[in-house]
Amino acid sequence: MPETPAIRTEKLHKRFGELSAVEELNLEIPAGELFGLVGSDGAGKSTTLRMLTGIMDPTAGEVRVLGGDMRRADEALRSKIGYMSQRFGLYPDLTVQENLRFYADIQMIPRRGRDARIDELLEFGKLTPFRDRPAGKLSGGMKQKLGLACALVHRPRVLFLDEPTNGVDPVSRRDFWRILYGLLAEGVTVFVATAYLDEAERCGRVGLMHRGRLLACDTPRNLKRMVKGGVLELATPDPRHAVRVLSGAFPGGSVVLFGEKLHLFAADPGAAESKARSVLEAEGLEVAVRPVPPTLEDLLVSLLREQP
Ligand SMILES: Nc1ncnc2c1ncn2[C@@H]1O[C@H](COP(=O)(O)OP(=O)(O)OP(=O)(O)O)[C@@H](O)[C@H]1O
Numbered sequence: 142m143p144e145t146p147a148i149r150t151e152k153l154h155k156r157f158g159e160l161s162a163v164e165e166l167n168l169e170i171p172a173g174e175l176f177g178l179v180g181s182d183g184a185g186k187s188t189t190l191r192m193l194t195g196i197m198d199p200t201a202g203e204v205r206v207l208g209g210d211m212r213r214a215d216e217a218l219r220s221k222i223g224y225m226s227q228r229f230g231l232y233p234d235l236t237v238q239e240n241l242r243f244y245a246d247i248q249m250i251p252r253r254g255r256d257a258r259i260d261e262l263l264e265f266g267k268l269t270p271f272r273d274r275p276a277g278k279l280s281g282g283m284k285q286k287l288g289l290a291c292a293l294v295h296r297p298r299v300l301f302l303d304e305p306t307n308g309v310d311p312v313s314r315r316d317f318w319r320i321l322y323g324l325l326a327e328g329v330t331v332f333v334a335t336a337y338l339d340e341a342e343r344c345g346r347v348g349l350m351h352r353g354r355l356l357a358c359d360t361p362r363n364l365k366r367m368v369k370g371g372v373l374e375l376a377t378p379d380p381r382h383a384v385r386v387l388s389g390a391f392p393g394g395s396v397v398l399f400g401e402k403l404h405l406f407a408a409d410p411g412a413a414e415s416k417a418r419s420v421l422e423a424e425g426l427e428v429a430v431r432p433v434p435p436t437l438e439d440l441l442v443s444l445l446r447e448q449p
Contacts, residue, residue, distance in 0.1 A: 225291075
């Protein structure tokens with residue numbers, strides 16, 4: 142018999158009045174996977190997480206976690222789930238250790254073994270030296286790690302994280318991901334919503350969400366193969382002017398600013414290169430062109446171009 146997926150949704154739908162925040166969402170996530178749900182603000186990620194964790198009822202469709210129906214989840218099922226929302230509640234006046242004790246009490250962790258679990262989590266998040274510091278006095282990255290530790294206090298089998306590294310510096314983000322890999326090694330299923338495409342690259346599989354719909358869902362490598370044609374990277378001294386000039390010559394949003402460089406999506410990269418060179422040189426703009434392997438951001442841009 143095939144193993145029960147850790148997370149499964151079928152035709153999951155959430156409407157707020159006229160707005161479909163999540164539409165026809167079908168997901169199947171095996172146990173032990175690190176799954177990334179990626180999309181910009183308002184894509185429907187948080188709404189999806191709220192339905193997956195049983196906090197919000199769907200308008201229609203099914204949602205199962207570890208085989209159990211989240212619309213009527215009992216305590217036994219809830220105790221196998223961890224959730225770190227965007228505005229998770231740390232008590233700023235309580236110390237790191239007191240916050241963990243508070244969450245352990247909410248989860249009804251027996252006193253015996255509780256402090257050992259807290260010590261383990263403090264070590265795991267490299268928070269031991271800060272155990273007596275009030276949570277309000279922690280750095281942004283440390284607060285997020287403490288939030289994660291609180292979500293893990295009851296040893297959940299499936300962990301849901303809503304943009305856990307939003308606004309966190311790159312070093313702390315790396316630290317945070319190191320912890321997530323540690324959890325994977327323990328067999329925990331991790332479902333992370335993020336707006337960062339570089340984080341999506343770290344996931345086993347990624348779902349790209351836009352206006353409530355899943356546009357694509359696969360491994361990062363397979364997703365990048367979906368980019369049609371080729372991607373050219375253009376370096377010019379005045380990228381903003383170059384975008385304006387090239388957008389006239391290449392309609393349909395195929396020219397996009399990527400930092401200080403431009404990306405040009407082309408069915409025939411050779412022909413596109415010659416055309417881009419002649420258009421830019423006519424404007425007196427020098428340009429260096431090179432083909433680049435597509436990134437997930439390229440895929441997202443190219444999928445969004447196809448949206449009505
Ligand atoms: N309780 C609600 N009532 C009405 N509309 C809502 C509600 N919650 C979310 N929405 C709307 O549903 C859409 C999806 O929101 P959602 O928060 O799920 O997106 P998101 O991808 O998580 O983005 P963000 O990171 O900004 O929260 C948005 O248009 C949002 O305004």
